Amino acid sequence: MSVLMVQGTTSDAGKSTLVAGLGRYFARRGVRVAPFKPQNMALNSAVTADGGEIGRAQALQALACGLAPHTDMNPVLLKPASDTGAQVIIQGRAIGNMQALDYHHYKVTAQNAVLDSFTRLQGQYDLVLVEGAGSPAEINLRENDIANMGFAEAVDCPVILIADIDRGGVFAHLVGTLELLSASERARVVGFVINRFRGDLKLLQSGLDWLEDYTGKPVLGVLPYLHDLYLDAEDAISSQQLAPVNASDRGLKIVVPVLPRISNHTDFDALRLLPNVDLQFVSVRAPVPPCDLIILPGSKNVRADLAFLKEHHWPAQLERHLRYGGKLIGICGGMQMLGRVLHDPEGIEDTAGSEAGLGYLDFSTTLQPVKALENVAGTLRLTEGGSPVAVSGYEIHCGTSEGPALENPALCLRDGNGAARPDGAISGDGQVLATYVHGLFDDPSAQSALLQWCGVVDATAVDLDAHRQQQLDRLADTVEAYLDKSWLAQFEATP
Structure with missing residues (x-):
């Protein structure tokens, strides 16, 4: 069984999209693959086959993998009800509302549910694709982290870091994020993916070369900006x-x-x-x-x-x-x-x-x-x-x-x-x-x-269902065309 985690330099960097694309890519190759997001904060949710509630993005990722959504795919869901409080949903069931500080202390307990759900998925699938939340470089949220590097360290999995070049400052995002990680966390970052690029890749190449030389980590791919891409939104209206x-x-x-x-x-x-x-x-x-x-x-x-x-x-x-x-x-x-x-x-x-x-x-x-x-x-x-x-x-x-x-x-x-x-x-x-x-x-x-x-x-x-499937196939085609195939191949080997 393999595990790969996708973390982002910012919110909306493309984590959900990349996990969905990788899920469809590996599923088409016969790999038994499942999505997993330890903690999600979103107001768009879905009802699972086992009668619980998870984030909408994980339901879409399950569809990409050819699976029915299950509560183990998103064991902690936070649904904001105010600027400082949210409803806390653990393994598909609401346990009540918590203020932000109260939940920060509760994360030690929530981690038990996260690891419990992950262990079950780990026993059922060849590959688990894990999606982080926000950015791993949020210094104020590092204590008791269950969403990003705290989870990666707990299960000892590799991480790829994705950044959105369309926002600008992509090299600063990637290097700055690495600099704010601990030595052990930096070591588990196996490479970078740059998302939403438009233009001539030749003009970007010198920057990619510098990034690899400066960090000692490979750029695993540059994904193009996909115009009119339809995927279920994880949360906010842009x-x-x-x-x-x-x-x-x-x-x-x-x-x-x-x-x-x-x-x-x-x-x-x-x-x-x-x-x-x-x-x-x-x-x-x-x-x-x-x-x-x-x-x-x-x-x-x-x-x-x-x-x-x-x-x-x-x-x-x-x-x-x-x-x-x-x-x-x-x-x-x-x-x-x-x-x-x-x-x-x-x-x-x-x-x-x-x-x-x-x-x-x-x-x-x-x-x-x-x-x-x-x-x-x-x-x-x-x-x-x-x-x-x-x-x-x-x-x-x-x-x-x-x-x-x-x-x-x-x-x-x-x-x-x-x-x-x-x-x-x-x-x-x-x-x-x-x-x-x-x-x-x-x-x-x-x-x-x-x-x-x-x-x-x-x-x-x-x-809508047919259109959604077509878009997932389009996304998987993009993953196949623009990510390093030799790197992807290591996850296709099944026991």
Whole structure:
């Protein structure tokens, strides 16, 4: 069994992408390979085959390796609920909220779960590809580290260091990171990968030669900038995704507010791929641009994000949007916002209390300690008497909703035994839809039906799963073309 760890000089250097590409590369060669991230901080998550919750990036990496996602692939997941606190999820299950300093001390305990999960993977696969978190050179986080070199030292594995040249300063990033490591940590760095290069490689060669000479470590490859690469985002929405207020003339116009604690914004990936849809992520502080559909997304702190929407006059803007015939969808936390009131008596997401909802649907929600975690499938019914449309997705939420509006559900789901249960609601006028199901737009049939509900004639759907697989193959092709093949070959030898 082999282990290889990918660490980065910064966040978003390309660690998740490289692990996914390596996973698909080795899987195509018959290597039994699995991804592993000891600790992840992200608000985009996925439900696993064993009924737990892990980071979205590890679910994608599992897909790259041809595996069903499992909680052992990401034993510690931190979901920020405020600037100083987060929900702590250990081996797929939430154990509660912790402030940053409290978690820093808890990491000694969390390491037991990390090593336990790693040991299980180690016994099942030929190769485990480990992804670090952030940078190993965060001096203030070195004590009790379980995410980067602390883990690498504990299991004695080699490390490759990846840096993003598109940010600028790539040589300073790589050399500076090495300088801030201990002697034993520097020794386990076996080489560098430079990511997102565009231009003539000949102009970079003198820098590569200097780097190898100065550090005594090889550059294992220079990966090109891949334009229009689609992969599930690990966490935050980038500044490039925030659209200007002025909408384009491109088809159906959809607006999604970027809540302070927005979660699972991968719900909208399929819509962003459609040629007849203009989906804009819009700052809550900005006016709502003219649009056909507004989608309130998931949130890790629903009451706080709802209060933030109110502070920036979104209720009045939503009222105007509906008055002019627009449609409104709430997903998960967005669904809870659409009700009459949201109760958090035990302080599940933040301080205990209640917040009045937007009041578009007659139900109330109470947050509870036990989180619903389930992959689901069923049918979508958008009009009374209309034909049911297949839909699938997943649920990740703490709330239970009750009220008359739920007697007109948006979805009919099936449990593991095949029994039907309702989900969500549709308003009497057919303008407002609410659901707990993430991935609502991923199924092509549901996608087309929802676009038609919004007024799109002859809606063109995209098969998100097929597109995701194609992008992973593209990534693996890039790994094969640009990384050192003789170095890669050592990991293809199986016992």
